[in-house]
Amino acid sequence: MGGEEQQRRRLAVALAAVLLLGTFELSEGEFNGDYSKLSGIIIPGFASTQLRAWSILDCPYSPLDFNPLDLVWLDTTKLLSAVNCWLKCMLLDPYNQTDHPECKSRPDSGLSAITELDPGYITGPLSSVWKEWVKWCIEFGIEANAIIAVPYDWRLPPSLLEERDLYFHKLKLTFETALKLRGGPSVVFAHSLGNHVFRYFLEWLKLEIAPKQYIQWLDEHIYAYFAVGAPLLGAIETVKAALSGNTFGLPVSEGTARLMFNSFGSSLWMMPFSKYCRADGKYLKHFSGGIRKDHHTYQCEQEEFHSNYSGWPTNIINIEIPSIRGFDAYPSVSEFAETNLSSMECGLPTQLSFSAREVSDGTFFKAIEDYDSDSKRILYQLKKWVQFLMYDVVFHQKLILRVLSSILPHKIMWSCRKVVRHGTITCSGMCFNAIFFRSYHDDPVLNPFTPWDRPPIKNVFCIYGIDSKTEVGYYFAPSGKPYPDNWIITDVIYEIEGSLISRSGNQVEGNPGPASGDETVPYHSLSWCKNWLGQRVNITRAPQSEHDGSDVQVELNVEHHYEQDIVPNMTRSPRVKYITYYEDSESIPGQRTAVWELDKANHRNIVRSPVLMRELWLQIWHDIHLDTKSNFVTKAKRGPLRNEDCYWDYGKARCAWPEYCEYRYVFGDVHLGQSCRLRNSSADTLLHYV
Ligand SMILES: *[C@@H]1O[C@H](CO)[C@@H](O)[C@H](O)[C@H]1NC(C)=O
Numbered sequence: 018m019g020g021e022e023q024q025r026r027r028l029a030v031a032l033a034a035v036l037l038l039g040t041f042e043l044s045e046g047e048f049n050g051d052y053s054k055l056s057g058i059i060i061p062g063f064a065s066t067q068l069r070a071w072s073i074l075d076c077p078y079s080p081l082d083f084n085p086l087d088l089v090w091l092d093t094t095k096l097l098s099a100v101n102c103w104l105k106c107m108l109l110d111p112y113n114q115t116d117h118p119e120c121k122s123r124p125d126s127g128l129s130a131i132t133e134l135d136p137g138y139i140t141g142p143l144s145s146v147w148k149e150w151v152k153w154c155i156e157f158g159i160e161a162n163a164i165i166a167v168p169y170d171w172r173l174p175p176s177l178l179e180e181r182d183l184y185f186h187k188l189k190l191t192f193e194t195a196l197k198l199r200g201g202p203s204v205v206f207a208h209s210l211g212n213h214v215f216r217y218f219l220e221w222l223k224l225e226i227a228p229k230q231y232i233q234w235l236d237e238h239i240y241a242y243f244a245v246g247a248p249l250l251g252a253i254e255t256v257k258a259a260l261s262g263n264t265f266g267l268p269v270s271e272g273t274a275r276l277m278f279n280s281f282g283s284s285l286w287m288m289p290f291s292k293y294c295r296a297d298g299k300y301l302k303h304f305s306g307g308i309r310k311d312h313h314t315y316q317c318e319q320e321e322f323h324s325n326y327s328g329w330p331t332n333i334i335n336i337e338i339p340s341i342r343g344f345d346a347y348p349s350v351s352e353f354a355e356t357n358l359s360s361m362e363c364g365l366p367t368q369l370s371f372s373a374r375e376v377s378d379g380t381f382f383k384a385i386e387d388y389d390s391d392s393k394r395i396l397y398q399l400k401k402w403v404q405f406l407m408y409d410v411v412f413h414q415k416l417i418l419r420v421l422s423s424i425l426p427h428k429i430m431w432s433c434r435k436v437v438r439h440g441t442i443t444c445s446g447m448c449f450n451a452i453f454f455r456s457y458h459d460d461p462v463l464n465p466f467t468p469w470d471r472p473p474i475k476n477v478f479c480i481y482g483i484d485s486k487t488e489v490g491y492y493f494a495p496s497g498k499p500y501p502d503n504w505i506i507t508d509v510i511y512e513i514e515g516s517l518i519s520r521s522g523n524q525v526e527g528n529p530g531p532a533s534g535d536e537t538v539p540y541h542s543l544s545w546c547k548n549w550l551g552q553r554v555n556i557t558r559a560p561q562s563e564h565d566g567s568d569v570q571v572e573l574n575v576e577h578h579y580e581q582d583i584v585p586n587m588t589r590s591p592r593v594k595y596i597t598y599y600e601d602s603e604s605i606p607g608q609r610t611a612v613w614e615l616d617k618a619n620h621r622n623i624v625r626s627p628v629l630m631r632e633l634w635l636q637i638w639h640d641i642h643l644d645t646k647s648n649f650v651t652k653a654k655r656g657p658l659r660n661e662d663c664y665w666d667y668g669k670a671r672c673a674w675p676e677y678c679e680y681r682y683v684f685g686d687v688h689l690g691q692s693c694r695l696r697n698s699s700a701d702t703l704l705h706y707v
Pocket residue numbers: 110112113114115
């Protein structure tokens with residue numbers, strides 16, 4: 018213990034000495050590389066912030082009540098003993114996102130809000146997220162106030178984050194406070210949904226400050242952005258969560274999970290969408306089936322209609338519905354109204370498939386708004402509307418007709434409610450959610466169903482895991498049970514290392530990418546950020562573990578075409594986990610872009626991965642150092658950086674990495690590996706990587 022303490026103190030002193038001396042030259046020149054001036058700002062992912070009760074709620078039949086500041090997310094004891102009570106504190110009103118009248122919850126603040134969710138109860142990814150990360154920061158001598166977490170209520174859609182909590186205002190102030198307090202810019206670390214939050218912040222900021230000062234503000238306040246596990250084109254699991262529930266390992270039923278998920282406005286933020294469709298009108302000249310309303314446009318390139326599956330590996334949803342005669346043809350509205358209900362008969366079930374675009378474009382709601390003035394267009398959009406409706410309301414033709422006739426006087430909410438009350442068949446989450454589709458597509462700040470171009474930040478690092486088995490498509494069928502259990506998944510399509518397989522063993526058609534995703538987000542979505550790289554890219558592939566550099570492959574200045582994946586022509590030994598770096602420091606003067614792909618890194622665990630920590634650390638270390646010659650940290654070799662990285666080599670009967678590690682017994686060591694310790698302080702070791 019004492020040795021470790023001493024070691025740490027020595028390290029901190031050494032770091033301080035090196036860093037205070039260091040000056041770092043940037044083209045802009047305002048940040049002089051003093052590492053003690055940098056702040057780290059962490060934006061956590063979905064469900065990774067603690068929520069606490071802001072109410073007093075008496076839970077009948079349970080000894081556990083909710084008192085102010087009690088943990089709601091995530092207190093599994095309460096969840097298990099009083100689930101209905103717990104749900105009152107968790108659920109939001111699906112229409113307007115207000116709290117339950119009897120219980121409200123609010124996000125906790127500070128680092129502790131994101132480091133541990135439920136100490137001790139659930140072992141696994143949900144229970145501790147950023148704790149390991151913070152431990153590294155402390156080990157490398159980062160000061161306490163240099164790491165700032167910006168937790169948020171992950172149940173809310175972005176517009177309400179600002180409206181209810183002034184979240185983006187606070188985030189702006191956080192950057193400004195960090196600059197004032199420490200004298201330097203911040204490094205942003207965002208994980209999963211946190212990347213969408215950060216993107217929204219950048220767009221919001223553009224409207225908040227004078228346009229001329231926007232880039233200047235970014236340069237002054239943000240030195241680098243590390244996008245970790247970003248679902249840039251959405252995540253397919255969102256669809257599963259919306260239709261049949263995804264419990265995230267919680268001890269609740271899928272139906273409860275679905276109810277909960279669908280009450281959160283944020284649930285649609287991660288819906289998969291097509292990279293060929295944009296809201297900014299960039300593709301106006303290839304007009305093809307977009308719709309226009311005031312200044313909001315959502316348009317697709319020709320590519321969308323020529324390629325299959327919106328560019329994804331396969332159709333995201335395949336759903337079984339009873340076919341209805343006369344339905345497929347989409348007759349005009351008047352024909353619908355005149356159709357005699359009993360003349361429509363149920364046929365054999367048919368299967369309908371939906372691509373990412375069809376999942377995310379809620380354009381039919383605009384149709385309803387526009388109906389009075391433009392009846393031709395509503396028919397076109399009604400078609401889309403019907404598709405949406407089908408997600409849940411499909412298997413009862415009378416109901417479809419009832420709903421169809423009730424949309425005409427734009428009363429969607431009413432019709433959904435009416436159907437629910439009617440009780441014949443379920444209406445559902447999709448109807449609720451559809452309201453939010455409208456709010457996303459009409460969001461004045463950002464329509465998130467638009468692929469993200471490289472943010473104008475000096476240094477952008479996009480980091481994700483690849484080659485795990487990841488869900489890319491689902492087959493749903495009606496289960497015959499009421500909402501929320503009315504859909505069952507009959508089959509799942511997975512991508513794995515460049516091929517598609519199905520759970521049932523059926524043959525799968527599709528376009529698998531060169532790699533697969535990180536178990537939660539498909540590769541297609543994660544790898545979108547490769548488009549942030551320029552036309553020439555340097556690629557390096559190295560083993561993830563400590564290595565001496567003999568197995569490092571490099572390809573310099575590989576040509577890269579926009580919207581095409583870059584796949585290195587490099588070998589892989591099946592037993593080695595690699596990290597592949599794509600780097601570009603040329604295409605935008607003074608700015609750098611890099612993409613790191615970590616083999617087999619899992620979406621939820623990646624922020625705890627020692628390999629990621631090491632690489633982040635070395636890159637930041639490299640950037641702040643005095644004598645840097647290269648644009649990015651060298652990949653030539655990786656030796657142990659911390660005492661934990663030293664281990665006993667049984668074959669050679671000595672500590673591995675003898676030039677870095679030595680055998681140094683300290684009282685209390687239990688096994689040989691523990692006594693292998695760094696020869697020099699980490700600071701000395703780090704000098705090898707400048
Ligand atoms: C939100 O909806 C609930 C029920 O749907 C209603 O009671 C409440 O007044 C609404 N709140 C606002 C602010 O509209």
